Amino acid sequence: MKNLSVFYEWIAKFYDLLDVFYFCNESTSPRKALEELVPEGEMHIADICIGTAVNSIRIAKKHPAAHIVGVDRSKEMLRMARKKLNKEGISNIKLYYGSADNIKIEDNVFDIAVLSLVLHECTEVQARNILKEAYRILKADGKLLIMEWEEPRKLFRRVMFGIIRRMKPKEFENFLKMDMKEYMRKNGFEIIKMKHCDYSRVLECRKVG
Numbered sequence: 001m002k003n004l005s006v007f008y009e010w011i012a013k014f015y016d017l018l019d020v021f022y023f024c025n026e027s028t029s030p031r032k033a034l035e036e037l038v039p040e041g042e043m044h045i046a047d048i049c050i051g052t053a054v055n056s057i058r059i060a061k062k063h064p065a066a067h068i069v070g071v072d073r074s075k076e077m078l079r080m081a082r083k084k085l086n087k088e089g090i091s092n093i094k095l096y097y098g099s100a101d102n103i104k105i106e107d108n109v110f111d112i113a114v115l116s117l118v119l120h121e122c123t124e125v126q127a128r129n130i131l132k133e134a135y136r137i138l139k140a141d142g143k144l145l146i147m148e149w150e151e152p153r154k155l156f157r158r159v160m161f162g163i164i165r166r167m168k169p170k171e172f173e174n175f176l177k178m179d180m181k182e183y184m185r186k187n188g189f190e191i192i193k194m195k196h197c198d199y200s201r202v203l204e205c206r207k208v209g
């Protein structure tokens with residue numbers, strides 16, 4: 001993950017192009033699918049590894065009553081996020097610099113935790129530690145929303161997916177083959193909904209145990 005930290009400092013300015021190339025079709029976009037899983041009302045939401053805040057900005061606009069906290073360990077990704085929040089006049093997202101495996105927030109406070117495009121880059125131990133933190137900060141009836149890459153079937157999409165594949169660490173290949181039900185259960189969550197979207201899937205999980 002050390003090299004990835006450098007990678008995000010460097011790529012931050014261009015990061016949002018990902019959505020232009022991979023998630024631009026609104027009706028099949030995983031961003032939209034994730035946003036739709038957030039209920040109305042004064043939800044407390046943690047966007048763990050928020051990056052440039054693509055998901056949170058969508059949620060904040062759709063749910064102005066939501067209170068969103070985002071954490072990331074890339075100063076450049078956070079800088080880009082902050083720039084977007086200022087430009088769009090969004091005040092219900094607070095950004096914090098920090099590590100996802102040691103979030104400086106007390107237990108059981110969030111209704112929703114979001115982990116988007118994070119787990120595939122993690123070793124088993126890193127993923128376990130991040131999911132442990134997600135579990136800890138969520139209320140007993142809180143939901144964890146996960147957006148993750150999924151290998152597409154159509155030829156053109158497979159070629160496009162190959163570009164992503166080349167940029168990813170070796171953990172990516174194992175992640176793609178993983179039985180997500182088993183993976184989540186081992187980490188204290190049960191998948192209650194799964195939606196296949198462009199190049200990705202979106203999971204809604206609840207705490208178990």
Ligand SMILES: C[S@@+](CC[C@H](N)C(=O)[O-])C[C@H]1O[C@@H](n2cnc3c(N)ncnc32)[C@H](O)[C@@H]1O
Binds near residue numbers: 050055098100116
């Ligand atoms: C692929 S980006 C995803 C950003 C955003 N969640 C999205 O859906 O576009 C991964 C982000 O996770 C952050 N990240 C990775 N490991 C982290 C860790 N242990 N603690 C905090 N941030 C981390 C990176 O800095 C980067 O911004």
